[in-house]
Amino acid sequence: QVQLVESGGGVVQPGRSLRLSCAASGFTFSNFGMHWFRQAPGKGLEWVAVISYDGRNKYYADSVKGRFTISRDNSKNTQDLQMNSLRVEDTAVYFCAKELHGYSYGLDWGQGTLVTVSS
Amino acid sequence: EIVLTQSPATLSLSPGERATLSCRASQSISSYLAWYQQKPGQAPRLLIYDASNRATGIPARFSGSGSGTDFTLTISSLEPEDFAVYYCQQRNSWPITFGQGTRLEIK
Numbered sequence: 397q398v399q400l401v402e403s404g405g406g407v408v409q410p411g412r413s414l415r416l417s418c419a420a421s422g423f424t425f426s427n428f429g430m431h432w433f434r435q436a437p438g439k440g441l442e443w444v445a446v447i448s449y450d451g452r453n454k455y456y457a458d459s460v461k462g463r464f465t466i467s468r469d470n471s472k473n474t475q476d477l478q479m480n481s482l483r484v485e486d487t488a489v490y491f492c493a494k495e496l497h498g499y500s501y502g503l504d505w506g507q508g509t510l511v512t513v514s515s
Numbered sequence: 516e517i518v519l520t521q522s523p524a525t526l527s528l529s530p531g532e533r534a535t536l537s538c539r540a541s542q543s544i545s546s547y548l549a550w551y552q553q554k555p556g557q558a559p560r561l562l563i564y565d566a567s568n569r570a571t572g573i574p575a576r577f578s579g580s581g582s583g584t585d586f587t588l589t590i591s592s593l594e595p596e597d598f599a600v601y602y603c604q605q606r607n608s609w610p611i612t613f614g615q616g617t618r619l620e621i622k
Contacts, residue, residue: 441613496570505558
């Protein structure tokens with residue numbers, strides 16, 4: 397079955413960088429667009445970024461544009477989120493999600509990894 | 516950016532009752548709307564996509580309707596496991612946006 401496992405979360409100071417990874421299994425990774433979503437403590441869901449199945453197309457939320465970069469390696473079945481210039485408001489659980497094929501909805505989700513930005 | 520407004524913020528009902536949740540878009544999004552269920556400490560689960568299509572494995576008591584700017588998620592007869600937070604999400608245009616959520620609680 398589909399499995400998505402995020403890693404790389406932790407505590408980081410404002411202005412610093414962090415790189416999240418998502419390891420995928422149980423499906424043909426190179427056929428699907430992949431997303432990152434996040435959820436601040438006690439708050440609602442927020443979409444962060446998406447990358448197309450072949451890595452050619454990427455879109456970002458305005459709140460992270462210019463600071464975060466999404467990437468993927470179809471040979472390793474992984475996707476990453478490089479987060480630079482982190483802010484306190486980036487504190488959240490970050491979820492990796494596989495799209496519903498052909499639709500920009502999150503069908504399968506990882507368990508999430510917590511990123512805490514604090515001095 | 517398309518703003519999605521969900522109502523009510525909290526809905527208090529009893530098992531067996533019918534639940535009706537609303538999501539209104541700030542501009543037309545055709546039928547490009549999904550509904551998710553999220554329980555505490557868990558990732559969201561996709562229930563409905565493109566307004567009215569149930570995702571694989573979703574019970575028939577969940578149904579979605581609407582187009583344009585007004586959408587509804589209906590749970591025909593609430594089961595104990597249905598009490599959770601529900602979010603709508605649009606994919607009509609970037610950036611993808613979510614509603615603020617409706618908390619469905621046991622009365």
